[in-house]
Amino acid sequence: MNQWLWLIPGTPLLGSLVIALLGGLLRREHIAVLACLAAAAAFLVVLLAWLAGAASQPLQQTLYTWVAVGDWRPMFGFMLDRLALVMVSIVSGVGLLVHLYSVSFMAEETDQRRYYFFLNLFLAGMLLLVLADNLLLLYLGWELVGLCSYALIGFWYRDPVCSNAGRKAFIVTRIGDTALALGIFLLFSQFHELSLSALLTDAAAQWEKGSALATVATLLILGGAVGKSAQLPLQVWLPDAMAGPSPVSALMHAATMVTAGVYLIARTHPLFELAPQTQWLVAAIGALTIVYGASAALAQIDFKKVLAYSTISQIGYMFLALGCGAYALALFHLTTHAFFKALLFLSAGAVIQASRDEHDINKLGKIGHHPPLARWTFLAGAASLAGVPVVTAGFYSKDAILATAWSAPAGPLLWTFAAFGALLTAIYIFRVYLIVFHGAAPQTSTLSLPYPMSVPLLILALLSIISGFIELPEGWPGPHLWSPWFEEELGLATFPSLTITYMLQLIAALLPFIGMGLACVLIRRERANQPLPLANFLRCGWNFDAFYQATLARPYYALARGLRGIVETLLIEGALTRITCGLLAFATFCRKGVEYNVLEVSISRLVATLRFAYTLLGTTQNGVLSRYALVISTGAVFFLGYWLW
Amino acid sequence: MIPLSHSLAIAALLFVLGLAVVLLRRELLFILIGLEVMLNGVALTATAAGQYWGNADGQVLVIMLMTVTAAEVAVALILVWLAFDHYRAARVEALTQLREETERRTS
Numbered sequence: 001m002n003q004w005l006w007l008i009p010g011t012p013l014l015g016s017l018v019i020a021l022l023g024g025l026l027r028r029e030h031i032a033v034l035a036c037l038a039a040a041a042a043f044l045v046v047l048l049a050w051l052a053g054a055a056s057q058p059l060q061q062t063l064y065t066w067v068a069v070g071d072w073r074p075m076f077g078f079m080l081d082r083l084a085l086v087m088v089s090i091v092s093g094v095g096l097l098v099h100l101y102s103v104s105f106m107a108e109e110t111d112q113r114r115y116y117f118f119l120n121l122f123l124a125g126m127l128l129l130v131l132a133d134n135l136l137l138l139y140l141g142w143e144l145v146g147l148c149s150y151a152l153i154g155f156w157y158r159d160p161v162c163s164n165a166g167r168k169a170f171i172v173t174r175i176g177d178t179a180l181a182l183g184i185f186l187l188f189s190q191f192h193e194l195s196l197s198a199l200l201t202d203a204a205a206q207w208e209k210g211s212a213l214a215t216v217a218t219l220l221i222l223g224g225a226v227g228k229s230a231q232l233p234l235q236v237w238l239p240d241a242m243a244g245p246s247p248v249s250a251l252m253h254a255a256t257m258v259t260a261g262v263y264l265i266a267r268t269h270p271l272f273e274l275a276p277q278t279q280w281l282v283a284a285i286g287a288l289t290i291v292y293g294a295s296a297a298l299a300q301i302d303f304k305k306v307l308a309y310s311t312i313s314q315i316g317y318m319f320l321a322l323g324c325g326a327y328a329l330a331l332f333h334l335t336t337h338a339f340f341k342a343l344l345f346l347s348a349g350a351v352i353q354a355s356r357d358e359h360d361i362n363k364l365g366k367i368g369h370h371p372p373l374a375r376w377t378f379l380a381g382a383a384s385l386a387g388v389p390v391v392t393a394g395f396y397s398k399d400a401i402l403a404t405a406w407s408a409p410a411g412p413l414l415w416t417f418a419a420f421g422a423l424l425t426a427i428y429i430f431r432v433y434l435i436v437f438h439g440a441a442p443q444t445s446t447l448s449l450p451y452p453m454s455v456p457l458l459i460l461a462l463l464s465i466i467s468g469f470i471e472l473p474e475g476w477p478g479p480h481l482w483s484p485w486f487e488e489e490l491g492l493a494t495f496p497s498l499t500i501t502y503m504l505q506l507i508a509a510l511l512p513f514i515g516m517g518l519a520c521v522l523i524r525r526e527r528a529n530q531p532l533p534l535a536n537f538l539r540c541g542w543n544f545d546a547f548y549q550a551t552l553a554r555p556y557y558a559l560a561r562g563l564r565g566i567v568e569t570l571l572i573e574g575a576l577t578r579i580t581c582g583l584l585a586f587a588t589f590c591r592k593g594v595e596y597n598v599l600e601v602s603i604s605r606l607v608a609t610l611r612f613a614y615t616l617l618g619t620t621q622n623g624v625l626s627r628y629a630l631v632i633s634t635g636a637v638f639f640l641g642y643w644l645w
Numbered sequence: 646m647i648p649l650s651h652s653l654a655i656a657a658l659l660f661v662l663g664l665a666v667v668l669l670r671r672e673l674l675f676i677l678i679g680l681e682v683m684l685n686g687v688a689l690t691a692t693a694a695g696q697y698w699g700n701a702d703g704q705v706l707v708i709m710l711m712t713v714t715a716a717e718v719a720v721a722l723i724l725v726w727l728a729f730d731h732y733r734a735a736r737v738e739a740l741t742q743l744r745e746e747t748e749r750r751t752s
Contacts, residue, residue, distance in 0.1 A: 623744030625676075625737040626668050633664060 004045060005061035005078045008088055009127035009141075011041040012095075016120035023113035032103045035116035039099040039123055043092040050089070054080050055485075060133065067136075074194055079133035082489050086331055087130040087263055090338045094255040095123040097456035101346050102247045104452040105353065115155060119251070122148035126256035130263060135184045135194045138267075142180065142228070142260060146173050149257050153244040165243035172237035176227015180264075183220030186213070200270040207274050218271050218278040221264060222285075229261030229315045231289045236544050238312055239296075242304040246349025249304060253311045254342035259334050262318045266327045269490065273325070280409055283323020287405075287414045289316030290421030292542060297428040298522075299531075299538035302359045303352060306432045307344050309541070310385060313421055314341065320418055321401045324408040326493030328486035333397035336467050340384035340394055343460035347378040350457070351436065354447055361432055365439020371447040373454055375437050377461040382433050384464040386426035386516075389509035393468030398422060399508045403474060403501050404493040411496075415504070419511060426515020427522060434523050474501050652693030660686030671736045673725045677718065684714050 015038025023031055049059065062077035080088070099119065106115055125148055129141025147170075154166025188194055190213060191202045207214045225231075230238035238258070242249055252258065265272060265282065272279045293313025300306040314337050321330035351370045358364055384394035402422070405414045449457070471482035474495045483492055495501050522532070537543060620631075659682055666679025688707045695703015729735055 621744060623741030625740065626671070629667050633668070 002059050002061050004048070005059055005080055005131070006063055007045045008042050008049075008078075008080075008092065009124045009131060011045070012038045012120040012124035012127065014038065015041075016117045016124060019113055019117045019120065023117070028112045029107075031112050031116050032106070035120050036096070036099045036103060038120050039092065039096040042123065042127065043096045046085075046088050046092050049080060049085065054085050055082065058082075062133075072192065074134050074136045076137060077133040078131040079196070080131060082486055083263075083266060083331065084130050086335065087259075088127055090259075090335055091123065091126050091130060091255045094338050094342050094460075095126075095251060097459060098247045098251045098255070098342065098346070099123075100452045101250070101349075101456045102245075102452075104450040105247055105349060106245065111155075115152075115245075118148045118151045118155075119248070122152065122251065122256050126260065129260055133196055135187065135196065135199070138196075138264075139181065139184060142177065142224070142264075145228075145257055145260060146170060146177060149173070149241070149252055152248040152252070153241045155244055155248065159243070162243040165237075165240040169237040169241050172234055173227045176224045176234055176261075179220045179222075179227070180224025183217050183224065186217050186220060190217075196267065200268065203274060204270050209274050210276060211274065214271060214274040215278055218268075218275040219281075221268055221271065222278060222282060225261030225264045225319075226285065227261070228264075229258045229319070230312050231261070231285050231315060231319055232292055233544070235289065235292070235312050236541065236548060239305050239308045239541055242302065242308050246304065246345055246352065249307070250342045250345035250349070253307070253345060254338040258311060258315055259318075259338065262315065262322065262330055262334055265319075265322045266331060266490065269322070269325075269327050272322070276409075279323050279325070281323070283320050283405070283408055283414055286316045286319030286321075286323055287417035287421075289313060289319065291417050291424070292316075294421045294424035294428060296538050296541045298424060298431070299535040300428075300432075301361055301539065303348050303361050303364060303432065303436065304345070304359060306361070306428060307341070307348060310344075310425065310429065311337075311341055313425065314385070316421065317398060317401050317418065320405055320414060321493075324401075324404050324411075324414070324493065325491065326401065326404040327490035328483045329397065329400045329404060329493050331486070331490070332471055332482050333401055336384065336393040336397040336464070339460050339467055340381040340392075340464035343377055343381035343457065343464050344385065346453070346457055346460065347374040347381065350374040350449055350453055351378070361435045362439075365435045365437075368439060369447065370437060371449050373449050373457060377457040378437070379433060380461040381464055382429045383512075385429050386512040387422060387508065388512045391465065393464055393466065395509070395512075396468030396471060396473060399473050399505055400471070400493070402508050403495050403504050406500065406504060407494045407496045419507060422508065423511045423515050423518075426512040427519045430516045430519035431522055434519060435526075473505055474498075475505075649693055649697045652689060652696075656686045656689040656693065658686075659683070659689060662686075671738060673728065673735055673737060676737065677721050677725065680721075681714065681718070684710060 015035055019026075019031055019034060026034065052059075058079060058081035060077065060079050062075045064076050065073050066076040067074055102115070102119065106112060109115060122145065125141050125144030127141075129138055129145060132138035132141055150166045150170035152166075153169050154163040157163040157166070184194065187199060187203075191199055191206075193199050193202060203214070227234045241252065244252075272282065290313045293309045293311070293316060297306050297309035297313065300309060314333070318330040318333050318337070321327070321333060351364065351374050352359060354369070354371055354374070355364055355367045358367065364370075380392075384392040386392075387395040387398045389395045389399075402415060402418050405411055405418050408414055448454070469479065471480055472478040475498050496504070525531070532538065540546065663679045663681070663683030663686060666682060667676050670676060670679065688710050691703040691706040691710070693703070695701060695706075725735075728740060732739055734740060
């Protein structure tokens, strides 16, 4: 199995290359099928890896030496341990479903070649990121994901909103990427090594717990993760990223992009354990982001933006878990979140497409006529997101994170944030569900979805419900498969004492129902034209955009404009014009000088000299015979004298 | 036996006298005479040298020189007569046709 590892990122990459290079020869439908096959092949290889025992024994493959600089030779190598295995399973599985869904969803698009090229490349980049066994290769995948996200968010680039959203995503994540790159440089300068396993052992051996270097390195890595995973304060790109096609949003939120930050921190967790302050910061960022995302989602009008803010807030849970040292639980939530968030996006996409690209939830509610399948699957996803107890996967993963947060430093505070976020989550998702699917119009629609759309929805709905049963909450009888399986690699989460855990579980179980009730109240108030207090503030995502616009973008523009003014007036107007004038004068001077002074004068001088010499010589030709004779004899005497003496 | 230095001194005297006549006199006939005197100086040098070295070559050269001079004088006298016939001039100042006749152009 080891030598087939390259196929996992290789097949989507190959698919994208074939589509890019030979796509012109294929028909539109065939391109879609080809892309799906590439994704399916990757998923198949992942399944084979499970069968070949990757779950118990890490697989490794080194393709070739990527770069050779002196004694530093980063390899193009892959490593498939349990963490990577879970990630590639989610990425390739959800990626495959999204590809399938796209076949129908994007059937009417004209530019399928570009779409599937980037979709496959996106998948390849994420798989590369997850499988990389050194930080350099990881960074390659990281950047590939960033590039594809830019291209896919701005897929409908003729619409300036879309292309701006793509650009914004690219630039904002670039800030994080720069931090990550600096972090990698720092690690390299310290250990002269980028291979993950060697690096992490070296770091654990050489750095003391809480040392300044470890803190700086982890802060830089955290910067990268915050950018990619859309956490505070770099979360602004994600809501705008909804401008892209719905399958792209599903892929980005569930599998390929925003989870990269969580993966990165989980992968480098030994470093974070050396820097407790940073780790606590991770948890704090997570907790704040939970409340931020959930509260902003409360007031959204755009269907997909609700889900976008929801993603921000759910990734916050993962960060909270990472910050509490519960890496396995973060991964657990990542898994369930991948399922239900992909489901929510895909069903929302189906609803939006069925209503002729209407994004406004109030209008969607008035239109009615949503495909019933989309409605029920959305409900399943919403229940899982809200964490409806016992029956949904979201409950199990979120509850575990809530419980473990309590035992972290300043745990009750973090827990309060997280629990408040969970309450808000239930409110906003049921608010949306009720507005869209229980609007004014009666739900009598019998719209059916084509199989490529309905099958992924059903699979994801099923997974959103049952995937939680592999790890029941702490203290419950029943299977506990997830955490023990990860214990070797990621360690175990700590939980508070059993009584407190039960108490917390009870509260967490009640929150969704309270949220549902509050959602009903909220809708009634909204229908009576009594919006939430601060609704506008929340809708704009706490005015982060305006804040950045005022504090960063506008001074920057002003600076640029000022500089342009200075440059134009001083440099271009002043210097360049002067230089041009000077050159022109110089040229005229040269022309005149050469023409009138040098050429004319020199030629006439030459002529005059020649003429003068000629007249001088001419005077000797005077025709006086005796003079000639004299000259001859003088000459003869002279020569004779010369020869004789 | 006359020493060589005496003969050479006389020869040089003859040559210089002849040359002086050529340079100073303006009449064509006198110039011709001067030329003859110069040639005689040369001939005297040749005989004196021949006698000094005990060699006949000098006297052979003198015979040769006399022949050439005779021919030369014949041609020269005809040229002088033709010049007088054409230009009515017996003096060299009149014979300046080959003089450069350029007027100085001002630029």
